[in-house]
Amino acid sequence: AQTVTQSQPEMSVQEAETVTLSCTYDTSESDYYLFWYKQPPSRQMILVIRQEAYKQQNATENRFSVNFQKAAKSFSLKISDSQLGDAAMYFCAVTYSGAGSYQLTFGKGTKLSVIP
């Protein structure tokens, strides 16, 4: 079974500053995928960034980047130049092929506040 741990229930950042959200996971699989999803208040969950475990290069998407440490089973999200629209719940998730399906397991989330 997979587990995902987000140790920071809440975080805050000043507008235009940088913040890092932590995530650790536990899986015995060697081939898996990692995701960060964003869930704004009363709005739909959307994908922020995706990382394939077999790739050593860290994924980046504009102001969002990850620090993927496979040996440590760590997958942190860095948000640069934070904007007010970044305020949301952020969920880390991992999936692997188990019994023929890719079951996505989510962490409990980190609530990010952006201070003007």
Place this chain on the structure above:
Amino acid sequence: EAGVAQSPRYKIIEKRQSVAFWCNPISGHATLYWYQQILGQGPKLLIQFQNNGVVDDSQLPKDRFSAERLKGVDSTLKIQPAKLEDSAVYLCASSTTSYNEQFFGPGTRLTVL
């Protein structure tokens, strides 16, 4: 491109009543998921369909929950009878394949009194 549609957006029922949720995935997405998100937690997968077949329903409480995806497009999730602990947001998501990005609907917020 239209997103994942869900209805109703909100539902309030009394315990022991039944309720049904509807989901229309993005056109062409073969994989459809139903998640339960309890307040303060991440979504938990209830059931996953590949076209109209069930791929994973290991976390679905089958004594009270049921789901179907007729013709491999729309899907319905039913709870009968509902319990207080079923109060949650029920999210539907779809994707082209199992390991690709999942696109989520707005969810249905269920309150069981």
